[in-house]
Amino acid sequence: MALLQPAICILDETDSGLDIDALKVVADGVNALRSPDRSFVVITHYQRLLDHIVPDIVHVLSDGRIVRTGGPELALDLEKNGYAAYVADAAA
Amino acid sequence: MLEIKNLHARVGGREILKGLTLTVNPGEVHAIMGPNGAGKSTLSYILAGKDDYEVTDGEVLLNGQSILDLAPNERSVAGLFLAFQYPIEIPGVATMTFLKAALNAHRKAKGDKELTTPEFMKLVKGVAEKLNITSEHHLGHAEAAGQRRLLRRREEARRDHADGAVAAGDLHPR
Known part of the structure; x- marks a missing residue:
């Protein structure tokens, strides 16, 4: 690189x-x-x-789409709460 | 810099990416996280130009230029780099040989003079120092030693078989 x-x-x-x-x-x-x-x-x-x-920006990819975009705090939130909320959103 | 617009892609007839949109501006670091099967690896393979990954809709622009019709090596020259999860070793090709070939392919495509081996090794040393890579292995010494062994064996084999008919098995280091 x-x-x-x-x-x-x-x-x-x-x-x-x-x-x-x-x-x-x-x-x-x-x-x-x-x-x-x-x-x-x-x-x-x-x-x-x-x-x-x-990172400057954190994205959550679920079911082939970006379903949420945020700052570094989003990664911390994911670490704590998992992807469940986003997977449910994508399925809905 | 990188614009992915409404990207749809399928692998083996199954739709994996379903309208992915992402814009990365110069200097930005983006992280993409997601559960297994979300399409993370598919995205990187599509960007790299792997076979069997079919883009059905949308576009990918690098500095305004569409890259989806470019071959992987052309994408590399255009400025795209992909670091794999598990780098693939090409048997018999030392890391330094590979890097030199890649760098010179870039230079050639841009109309620059190709680097000689000493010039290349000097550049590698500078970069390695900058990145604090000090281990001899990382600098390719281990690979180079293996190559020297191989060349020596090949030379010996050539002498042993004056007619030049050297069986391939003789060339493998034992």
Whole structure:
């Protein structure tokens, strides 16, 4: 990523299977590459990664659509309450 | 920078994305979370241009240019990068070889001169230092050693078989 200098980086569950130290190495790498002309889309299951890579915007994807958009606090809410509310919304 | 508009996509005849809309402005970091089966991985595969993922409606624009008709390597040159959940190893291709090929393909597409191996290694070293990657393995030394072994064995095999008929089995490091 650092070599190719992409404009937009999609990280697809890059945190899965990583221990806490490795997670931090990856997150530090991503943070070092943050710049005003580079964007990131971080796809993740866990809020933990977002403690290290603090996002500007958090989206909830459910049943093929973005059903909710918010700030970093949305990720914390999900961690606490799960996806149940959003899955129900999508089904309704 | 990245605009996804009303994206519908199917995989194996099943509709997975059902009107996904997302705009990412320059410099922004977006997180996408969601339950299993919501379409997260499908979204990343569609963006990367994986086969078998059929876009039935909507569009994806990168800096105003539609990328859905571009091949994965063209999307890469256009500025898209995908980091996988589980990176796939290509047997026999060292990480550094792969990175150099990717970087030079980008440079070629942009009309820049391709980097020689020493130039490339210097660049890698600089980037690695910036990112605090210090382990020898990360810098590709381990892979390079494996490659040297392979080349040495191939050279020995060539000498042993003066007629040049080297069985493929001889080339595998034991």
